[in-house]
Amino acid sequence: MDPRAKYLCTQILRHAHVFFSERANTTLTNTDIRFVPLDTARALRRSCIAIPTDLERRHDYADTYEATVAGAKFRLCHRIPRPDDHEWTAFPSDAAPVWYVHESGTRLPAWDLFGTLFSLLTLEYERAFAERDQHGRFIAAFDPRSKAGLLEQPLFNDAVFLLIAEALRLREGEGALSSIADEVNPPALILSHDCDVLRGNDFWTQSIRLGRVLLPLTRLKAPRLDNLWWAARNAVRPRDFYFDNTPGLVTLERTFGYRSTFYILNGTGGRFGARSGSKLLAPLIGAIPDGWEVGIHYNYDTHLDHDRFSAQQAELHQITGGTVPTGRAHYLRFDPDKSLPFYRDHGITLDESVGYPDRIGYRAAVGGCYRPYDRQSEREMDMWEVPMITMENTLLAQYGDQSLTAFSSLLDHLAAVGGALSLIFHPGLFYNPEFRSHRRLYHRMLRIGRDSGACGWTARYLTTLAASAPTIAANIGEGERT
Amino acid sequence: MKIRLIRNDDAEACNALHNKFSHNKRSLDQWRWDFDNGLYETDQLPFAVADDDGRIVGTQAFIPIRFIDREGVYWTAKSEETLVDPDYRGQKLFDRMYELLFDYAKERDLRYVWGFTPATKAFLKLGFKIPCATEQLLFPFHADGISNLIESRVLVGRTVSTADRLKMIPYRIGAVGARLTASAKLGLARGAGLIGDSLDTRIVETAPDGCGELCRRFVDLYGGPTVYRDEAYLNWRIFGNAYTKPIMRAAFERDTLVGWVIYSIGDEEVGYIVDVMAAPPDESSISSEDIVKRLIVEALDDLRRTGIVAARGWSVTAHPFDKLVREISTSLGFFHVRRGHAVVVLGSTPEYHDPLEDSFSDWYVTRIFTEGVAG
Numbered sequence: 001m002d003p004r005a006k007y008l009c010t011q012i013l014r015h016a017h018v019f020f021s022e023r024a025n026t027t028l029t030n031t032d033i034r035f036v037p038l039d040t041a042r043a044l045r046r047s048c049i050a051i052p053t054d055l056e057r058r059h060d061y062a063d064t065y066e067a068t069v070a071g072a073k074f075r076l077c078h079r080i081p082r083p084d085d086h087e088w089t090a091f092p093s094d095a096a097p098v099w100y101v102h103e104s105g106t107r108l109p110a111w112d113l114f115g116t117l118f119s120l121l122t123l124e125y126e127r128a129f130a131e132r133d134q135h136g137r138f139i140a141a142f143d144p145r146s147k148a149g150l151l152e153q154p155l156f157n158d159a160v161f162l163l164i165a166e167a168l169r170l171r172e173g174e175g176a177l178s179s180i181a182d183e184v185n186p187p188a189l190i191l192s193h194d195c196d197v198l199r200g201n202d203f204w205t206q207s208i209r210l211g212r213v214l215l216p217l218t219r220l221k222a223p224r225l226d227n228l229w230w231a232a233r234n235a236v237r238p239r240d241f242y243f244d245n246t247p248g249l250v251t252l253e254r255t256f257g258y259r260s261t262f263y264i265l266n267g268t269g270g271r272f273g274a275r276s277g278s279k280l281l282a283p284l285i286g287a288i289p290d291g292w293e294v295g296i297h298y299n300y301d302t303h304l305d306h307d308r309f310s311a312q313q314a315e316l317h318q319i320t321g322g323t324v325p326t327g328r329a330h331y332l333r334f335d336p337d338k339s340l341p342f343y344r345d346h347g348i349t350l351d352e353s354v355g356y357p358d359r360i361g362y363r364a365a366v367g368g369c370y371r372p373y374d375r376q377s378e379r380e381m382d383m384w385e386v387p388m389i390t391m392e393n394t395l396l397a398q399y400g401d402q403s404l405t406a407f408s409s410l411l412d413h414l415a416a417v418g419g420a421l422s423l424i425f426h427p428g429l430f431y432n433p434e435f436r437s438h439r440r441l442y443h444r445m446l447r448i449g450r451d452s453g454a455c456g457w458t459a460r461y462l463t464t465l466a467a468s469a470p471t472i473a474a475n476i477g478e479g480e481r482t
Numbered sequence: 483m484k485i486r487l488i489r490n491d492d493a494e495a496c497n498a499l500h501n502k503f504s505h506n507k508r509s510l511d512q513w514r515w516d517f518d519n520g521l522y523e524t525d526q527l528p529f530a531v532a533d534d535d536g537r538i539v540g541t542q543a544f545i546p547i548r549f550i551d552r553e554g555v556y557w558t559a560k561s562e563e564t565l566v567d568p569d570y571r572g573q574k575l576f577d578r579m580y581e582l583l584f585d586y587a588k589e590r591d592l593r594y595v596w597g598f599t600p601a602t603k604a605f606l607k608l609g610f611k612i613p614c615a616t617e618q619l620l621f622p623f624h625a626d627g628i629s630n631l632i633e634s635r636v637l638v639g640r641t642v643s644t645a646d647r648l649k650m651i652p653y654r655i656g657a658v659g660a661r662l663t664a665s666a667k668l669g670l671a672r673g674a675g676l677i678g679d680s681l682d683t684r685i686v687e688t689a690p691d692g693c694g695e696l697c698r699r700f701v702d703l704y705g706g707p708t709v710y711r712d713e714a715y716l717n718w719r720i721f722g723n724a725y726t727k728p729i730m731r732a733a734f735e736r737d738t739l740v741g742w743v744i745y746s747i748g749d750e751e752v753g754y755i756v757d758v759m760a761a762p763p764d765e766s767s768i769s770s771e772d773i774v775k776r777l778i779v780e781a782l783d784d785l786r787r788t789g790i791v792a793a794r795g796w797s798v799t800a801h802p803f804d805k806l807v808r809e810i811s812t813s814l815g816f817f818h819v820r821r822g823h824a825v826v827v828l829g830s831t832p833e834y835h836d837p838l839e840d841s842f843s844d845w846y847v848t849r850i851f852t853e854g855v856a857g
């Protein structure tokens with residue numbers, strides 16, 4: 001079997017295992033699904049799902065269309081023309097097809113399911129673009145999916161839902177779609193907190209406040225004098241609204257039955273570094289109870305630098321008294337080619353860095369978790385990625401007053417198609433009168449999660465569930481079967 | 483119209499009726515948590531329905547709850563789910579459903595029927611007594627939050643005019659004053675010292691061993707009927723709560739459970755002190771006062787850090803422990819606000835009926851007596 005197809009199949013099965021019922025999983029694994037060249041797929045004459053693997057790879061997303069299946073809406077891209085042969089019909093409609101169905105029972109996706117998902121999940125897609133921002137990052141502004149309105153569409157989750165729906169339709173007939181909502185497990189919120197600033201009186205935080213007072217004057221605008229109050233207050237009580245928010249986050253999550261991961265920033269200081277130093281880290285980690293997790297927030301200057309990364313890890317391991325195999329990059333500095341193998345080489349088994357700092361959305365097209373693809377061995381890596389989808393600042397900057405509606409709509413979609421929505425909330429923004437727009441935002445987001453029936457898991461817990469999935473089903477393959 | 487007790491296949495229709503008229507989205511699992519939770523072993527739930535040719539148009543339920551007093555443990559019934567479709571009002575459905583449930587209570591020896599309601603008239607007609615109303619203990623964390631909360635109630639559904647804004651000024655000043663007073667009192671109480679090393683307090687994830695035993699000690703010490711909060715009860719009511727996940731902070735002295743405080747956070751960003759209990763054994767060197775003080779301070783610290791607006795608890799009767807909690811709470815900065823819903827109580831037989839009105843002041847009632855939606 002094509003190793004790329006084998007890889008994608010395995011990730012699909014892992015995802016289905018977590019977010020779909022046992023019945024849906026049984027149907028998926030008992031359905032004849034083939035990854036074959038387009039010509040072979042078109043020539044098949046049997047009851048199966050045939051997924052073409054040799055379509056020309058496209059990195060444009062200008063041509064998208066909306067389709068509705070079982071009441072759920074999908075935006076699809078990279079449409080495949082319907083085979084000329086009149087024996088093929090489009091489902092659900094010619095105008096917005098999801099599948100082409102042959103009289104013999106063969107199903108062909110109406111869009112490049114394999115190529116699109118493989119390219120996005122493995123970040124192969126990003127290699128086609130040379131632009132990087134001042135921090136060396138590929139950001140949403142460079143991603144054509146932003147303009148196409150596809151960044152908030154979890155194409156991988158959608159594809160797995162559509163695949164399961166079609167497998168059910170194939171095996172049980174049209175009526176199977178009416179009850180497919182029962183086959184989708186509740187969505188999950190994957191909660192985490194980047195502990196960037198623990199004291200409100202560090203040099204950089206106070207300088208920024210001073211800048212907010214003085215800079216408007218240079219533009220003949222009124223100074224923001226409230227910053228003097230926040231500077232004075234934190235000068236006297238540095239932990240207020242920063243370090244002290246950690247137990248508050250835990251208490252609030254506890255009242256929802258939710259858990260989260262705290263990413264600890266240590267190592268080099270400076271504006272982009274660990275501004276608060278390392279003295280508060282031991283009490284901070286001590287305040288994180290059992291059931292919540294601690295991860296490493298890879299410092300800005302450790303990006304692809306083995307020595308600095310090792311030094312940061314060594315310091316954190318010394319503070320925690322053990323290894324910390326979970327992490328996320330500070331400023332989301334991430335190289336699509338090198339970062340994941342780099343983390344793996346340093347003993348990181350779970351990373352949460354694949355996300356955009358400038359827009360919310362599904363950078364790797366998935367709301368959930370997957371094992372990254374190793375291009376050299378053409379196999380999945382021995383580590384997990386849980387992509388970062390929403391961050392409080394990005395959400396507010398993008399949606400303002402409509403932030404909660406946008407968040408709710410992401411979660412509603414995942415409730416319909418299955419998946420997990422990850423959310424970063426910085427402790428210093430959780431309950432801090434200096435940032436009024438953030439006030440009570442986290443509580444409201446958790447309420448939206450609870451009202452959607454969402455579970456609140458750590459990334460580690462999610463991957464533990466996914467790890468128990470079957471790796472590859474006997475029926476999924478290529479070519480003729482006997 | 484048939485008035486009957488619920489059947490297994492009625493749950494969905496009963497829940498739908500509730501959701502239709504209360505504009506809630508209560509799930510069937512939540513309905514089951516309330517009414518079919520297995521704590522009271524029975525082949526017939528105490529849940530009456532008004533059935534109009536197969537359509538459920540009214541409901542009235544009892545949630546069996548065990549009480550404890552110095553004579554032992556016994557069952558009572560909390561009145562819940564009073565609901566009649568407005569199209570069917572005036573047909574005495576409420577009375578007829580209650581008649582059925584009173585018979586049930588007599589047969590099964592559910593000693594008292596009790597509840598909390600703003601609509602007292604219907605209950606009085608059925609013979610219920612109203613011994614008192616619930617009262618609130620309120621700790622303000624944020625002045626602006628409190629005044630916003632008041633504004634949202636006072637000015638609900640109105641376009642806010644300049645006159646309205648002026649009217650709110652006294653509330654705003656009052657909220658700032660209340661906030662400052664509460665903080666100062668809490669600071670002073672903390673400064674005076676809290677009981678330290680001999681008391682181990684921690685958040686527990688399930689009901690710890692010894693909850694039932696503590697309840698026995700409690701009624702020996704303070705008397706009065708109160709909910710029997712044994713492990714099974716707390717694992718249902720608190721740890722298995724289908725709406726929210728209240729936090730239980732338990733206090734141990736040399737591994738013996740000597741008290742607890744249970745608190746939660748409601749959707750309107752107000753914290754709730756759901757329950758406070760303390761009953762150290764005879765040989766203990768710690769007093770109930772010290773245990774309660776430390777537990778409430780720790781609960782306030784926990785709640786304050788979440789950024790909520792205020793914390794609320796109940797004070798309902800003249801029970802000695804209720805008085806103790808009230809006195810400690812007010813010394814810590816809580817305000818005693820005399821506003822709440824009426825308590826309705828009725829003995830299910832004359833034996834329990836007559837002395838009830840006088841003896842209700844012996845009950846120890848906290849928010850744990852509520853349905854538990856907000857904790």
